[in-house]
Amino acid sequence: MKQTALIMGMPITLEVMDATVTQSDLNAVFAYFVSVDTAFSTYQTTSEISRINRGELAVENCSAAMQTILALSEQTKQETHGYFDIQHNGYYDPSGIVKGWAIQNAASLLSARGYQNFYIDAGGDIQVAGFKDGYPWRVGIRNPFKHSEYVKVLTLSDRGVATSGTAIRGQHIYNPYHPDAALLEIVSLTIIGPNVYEADRFATAAFAMGKAGIQFIEDLAGFEGYMIDVHARATFTSGFKKYVLQEI
Numbered sequence: 001m002k003q004t005a006l007i008m009g010m011p012i013t014l015e016v017m018d019a020t021v022t023q024s025d026l027n028a029v030f031a032y033f034v035s036v037d038t039a040f041s042t043y044q045t046t047s048e049i050s051r052i053n054r055g056e057l058a059v060e061n062c063s064a065a066m067q068t069i070l071a072l073s074e075q076t077k078q079e080t081h082g083y084f085d086i087q088h089n090g091y092y093d094p095s096g097i098v099k100g101w102a103i104q105n106a107a108s109l110l111s112a113r114g115y116q117n118f119y120i121d122a123g124g125d126i127q128v129a130g131f132k133d134g135y136p137w138r139v140g141i142r143n144p145f146k147h148s149e150y151v152k153v154l155t156l157s158d159r160g161v162a163t164s165g166t167a168i169r170g171q172h173i174y175n176p177y178h179p180d181a182a183l184l185e186i187v188s189l190t191i192i193g194p195n196v197y198e199a200d201r202f203a204t205a206a207f208a209m210g211k212a213g214i215q216f217i218e219d220l221a222g223f224e225g226y227m228i229d230v231h232a233r234a235t236f237t238s239g240f241k242k243y244v245l246q247e248i
Contacts, residue, residue, distance in 0.1 A: 008037040010123035017117035036102040053091045080205035085176040100200025125162040127196040144188040155245040160196030164207035175208045185210045188228040
């Protein structure tokens with residue numbers, strides 16, 4: 001069963017291959033994403049994060065989920081030498097970690113219901129589990145200069161994939177050490193990790209590092225990366241090729 005819904009301002013696609021999956025299972029996962037948007041959207045004036053940013057809600061009084069995200073964000077900041085920072089000009093924007101975290105939690109919901117073969121795609125960040133028709137899942141890396149094309153096709157099982165870049169959302173990631181400087185060297189950075197939460201948070205941080213980001217991923221155990229710069233040149237980590245299904 002496969003279905004797509006527009007939530008959190010992006011298409012979210014669920015595909016579950018297990019024969020026993022029901023519509024109520026998918027509805028439960030979509031409802032979870034709606035709850036995440038209600039709490040963490042910086043575009044909704046009534047969201048918890050918006051209330052915190054307006055000073056209407058103290059951080060120490062926020063929900064357990066918000067406390068978790070703030071703690072995970074601080075952990076990521078420490079692990080990335082400060083290149084991941086959800087605070088900018090006095091405001092919190094946890095979008096660089098919330099999406100991957102939410103996808104991973106949604107995957108846990110499906111696993112808890114007994115499903116072993118599924119795919120969750122939220123705005124291009126993906127978690128896959130098990131297989132599709134007996135084969136690993138296939139995930140394409142889009143050409144940031146021509147979105148109708150794929151530069152690589154990956155073959156994956158029980159892994160997460162996240163891409164950070166400026167091709168679709170423009171300059172929405174910043175370097176905390178130079179917050180007013182646009183990130184112009186890199187246009188796309190795709191990370192393969194043990195799960196989508198890990199891939200997402202490190203993709204955001206590595207993109208903020210500019211050209212140095214791919215070396216950061218190279219040195220990160222259990223992760224691989226594929227970087228495309230502004231001149232359409234690709235650089236990838238030493239173990240990336242093992243995930244490539246075919247050359248395009």
